Amino acid sequence: MQINGKTSVLVHLAYPAEHLQTPQLFNPRCTELGINAALVPWQVSPKRLADTMAVLRCAESLAGAIVTIPHKEACARLCDRLEGVAETLQVANVIRREADGTLTGRILDGEGFVGGMRKQGINLQQRSALIVGAGGVALAIAAALIKAGVIRLRIANRTTQRAEAMVARLKLLSTAHAVSIEVGTADPTGFDIAINATSLGMRDGDPLPIPIDLIKPDMIVAEVVMVPRVTPLLQAATDHGAIVVPGEAMIAGQIDPFIDFVLGDATKRHTA
Structure with a gap:
């Protein structure tokens, strides 16, 4: 993986973050598919989550976020729209940043x-x-x-x-x-x-x-x-x-759906 100015960045929101295993699966899969993207852990406390989500709207290099304990319900409330069952359940574990800075959430767990x-x-x-x-x-x-x-x-x-x-x-x-x-x-x-x-x-x-x-x-x-x-x-x-x-079986089954949801267009725009 080579990080450059065209890299689509995803952040993994968690608190704590030291247990996260998704980047270790996500990043090699992007390399395998030839997608210029990287997922990095972000440890964010619940009291700073709203501030963090506001920042995500402004970062144009950001493609989206993966969300884990304890933020899934709070992130859903902070999204502009929810798709699929996420709308009914009001919970999200993946977020896509749209071109206009709005945030769309889904639940793939x-x-x-x-x-x-x-x-x-x-x-x-x-x-x-x-x-x-x-x-x-x-x-x-x-x-x-x-x-x-x-x-x-x-x-x-x-x-x-x-x-x-x-x-x-x-x-x-x-x-x-x-x-x-x-x-x-x-x-x-x-x-x-x-x-x-x-x-x-x-x-x-x-x-x-x-x-x-x-x-x-x-x-x-x-x-x-x-x-x-x-x-x-x-x-x-x-x-x-x-x-x-x-x-780990639950996460392994989500890697390609994460990529499809967040980086669908990026697979054409940001090839390595």
């Missing part, structure tokens, strides 16, 4: 998550899933699971009110799908799939998001945490005979 599971040969139709967490990534994953044919979905969150608000949003999408959606505990008993959609496991000493003694053999246990690759939850699930899906 769910597509990436489902794509990662399918690459492992996991069939989601007629399955039941427990999601722990009620933030932007949990919301996107839940929406994608509904579209993929899951018939029962439980949302477990430390704050019940937040889980109930998430379920209310999901029910706007579920009218065309035969799915039962509920708020409940993180007990995975009776579920085919258990998903940690929180940041628990990223730091030493974090509690397990799901009671590990209740995980059964052949249950599918999935993560959104990417660092460490094998979280304490995934290790314990493996020890219990479960099928595990690491967090």
Whole structure:
């Protein structure tokens, strides 16, 4: 990769940012495709997010941004427009800067998550899933699971009110799908799939998001945490005979969609 005056710059908004793995996948893929673009991490605290988004509108070399914890819902509110399911859910994890400086957001987490599971040969139709967490990534994953044919979905969150608000949003999408959606505990008993959609496991000493003694053999246990690759939850699930899906699978499934959404025109304008 050669950075020059024609490079399309993307920033990865996160807080903290040291765990980010997307640039390590995104930048080599752009090189492989001959696209003159680069993604760089930006650590931005929530209290400075609005200021940062205002700056993004002014930078003409900026093509867009990728967004992760804890900014996905706040960034959606700061976009000028949202496309696809992002508009219904009011959450975004990728933003395109338009030529006039306005910002367009989409959510691709769910597509990436489902794509990662399918690459492992996991069939989601007629399955039941427990999601722990009620933030932007949990919301996107839940929406994608509904579209993929899951018939029962439980949302477990430390704050019940937040889980109930998430379920209310999901029910706007579920009218065309035969799915039962509920708020409940993180007990995975009776579920085919258990998903940690929180940041628990990223730091030493974090509690397990799901009671590990209740995980059964052949249950599918999935993560959104990417660092460490094998979280304490995934290790314990493996020890219990479960099928595990690491967090990097969700990101790997989004790299090309990120490029298509943000750099579609740039592939013609800014070739290396």
